[in-house]
Amino acid sequence: MVRKFSSKKGAIGLSINTLVVVIISIVVLALGVSMLYKFLGSAGDIQDTLDTRTENEIERLLTNQGKMVAVPFHVKQVERGDSVVYGVGIMNPGGVSDSGKYYVTVEAREYVDSEGNAPQLDAGVVSSLNSWLLFNSEAISIDEGEFVKELLLVEIPKDAKTGQYIFNLKVCTTANCEDGTRHGNPQKFTVVVS
Secondary structure (H helix, E strand, O other): OHHHHHHHHHHHHHHHHHHHHHHHHHHHHHHHHHHHHHHHHHHHHHHOOOOHHHHHHHHHHHHHOOOOEEOOOOEEEEOOOOEEEEEEEEEOOOOOOOOOEEEEEEEEEEEEEOOOOOOOOOHHHHHHHHOOEEEOOOOEEOOOOOEEEEEEEEEOOOOOOOEEEEEEEEEEOOOOOOHHHEOOOOEEEEEEEO
């Protein structure tokens, strides 16, 4: 009789352990799904971050000042591990591109540390800094006399050095962006990492 009671006690203990593992698994799965929705949802929010002030400034620079490419508010401060969004305006005044297609290229140009030193950037560092950038590198179609507003996202890694990171932005009428195909003046924007 004692043996049968002992085996029932073990069976109850085993089923309670199984129940606890199932509950913990469901909680972990629910947390994972909620985090996934949070990350995917924030990608959609980035598109909405081009605020009214930036949109108005892009329109002012393109229409009132006759610029073909504009990056308003070109200096922004950001913490390590965060991201920052820049607005880029591109105008097709007509007679520039037969196809009405424009291409954006962005490349790291300079780094200035917190003490004001500007070390030479080698190709590996430039490539690493360029990996921080997310923007539309495909052809952008713009009708004659119209303009578009594009977003440029800079994601700063947590291990980034503090200082100023300066990037060059060019808009061209061909994908390889040769000098003769440049549209407007190259734009410079600065990310101040603190």
